[in-house]
Amino acid sequence: MTSPPQEDRARRGLSGSTLGNNRDSTRQHNLSTVLGLVHSMSGVSRAQLTRATGLNRSTIAALVGELVQLGLVEETDLDQAQGFGRPSIMIQPGPGTLALSVNPDLDVVSVALVSLGGHIVNPVRFHTVRAPSVAEVVNIVTAVYTGMRTSLPAPHRIVGVGLAIPGLVDAEDGTVIEAPHLGWRDQPLSALLAAALKLPVTAANDAVAGARGQATFGAGRGASDLVYLYGGASGIGGGVISENRLIRGATGFAGQLGHTHVRSGGVRCTCGSSGCLEAEITREELIAAVGLPAGETENLEEAVLEKLQDESASQDLRDIIERQVQLLAIGLRSVVNLLNPSLIVLGGFLRILVRAAPGALDAALRTPGTRGPRENVSIELAPLGEDPILVGAAELAFEPLLRDPAGFLRPQHDGGSTPVAST
């Protein structure tokens, strides 16, 4: 399930292009466009909506009025942040519309409610002593979600569950085809969660979810061609957005950039090949180098940077980072030559390689005399932590609502929708 082009453009931000249409027959499209802008900008003025959509002021007022009635947006205080000039009414996402994001990984199950506008409300990181089974994930998420609901303000609505998986997900039914680091194969996690929570579940690869989050809210907002690369406990995943569209491939598995070949005769990979990026560059190598105990791995970035301050004790660590930077650059060169992105966003432990060796990745990527696609690509860091994945997972759940706000909330929707969807 990919976004229709108009929705992608709506999420892209206020580019000044004409997005809307005044004909009544396109009211659904206009409602979707306006909600998409309020969502991706986390609040806009009526004047901004008028400029961005090309719709007249009375049409914008009517559309916003309908979204207010639906409880999806709120008209709030005047925007006086500028301090002078004519104030404008701000339209912000209503805080009561939420998605449940779930991201199981090797040693933690992350669960959070995310409100429209991409704000994480109450993240919970449930640590596990070993890779959780599918049944354990269902139990953990059910228990956490039950606890979360008791503290939610009324009124609220949970539109669905976005499930970010460190592995391959079936594009048709959300089945986890393979998550090698978790030891999962052909697991109907989406269906089990949908049954347990009585909510529609949409599943995708974690880095694909992260790419969507970045494209909508993060470092990648406004970039029409970006590659998101995420390094976690379960390896390295990627998501590719080209010409504003998420690249899925014939069967939905495009963007497996962790399996880009970076070294001949290299380390054996879970995919059966060897010398893949995710086999050569691992979070575990860095954890071991700084001697971080299990349970404190979310502090890895700070621990690495701290240890690098100590000149005498850190040569091993420097060597590892130097090696990882060079191998990552080899992988990125292939990615850039293949896809010609304007932006590469690095998330998870891959951030460390940029922060620990400022400029090194850039220099390795752009060898002297570089021309062509590598000349103009820039590298940015995703926000710290799991947030980009959780915000991106929520995007999966929000998609049907954003596509047709009024239709999604019609009473018959509940009876007519399928409990499980996938992307």
Ligand SMILES: [Zn+2]
């Ligand atoms: Zn591989």
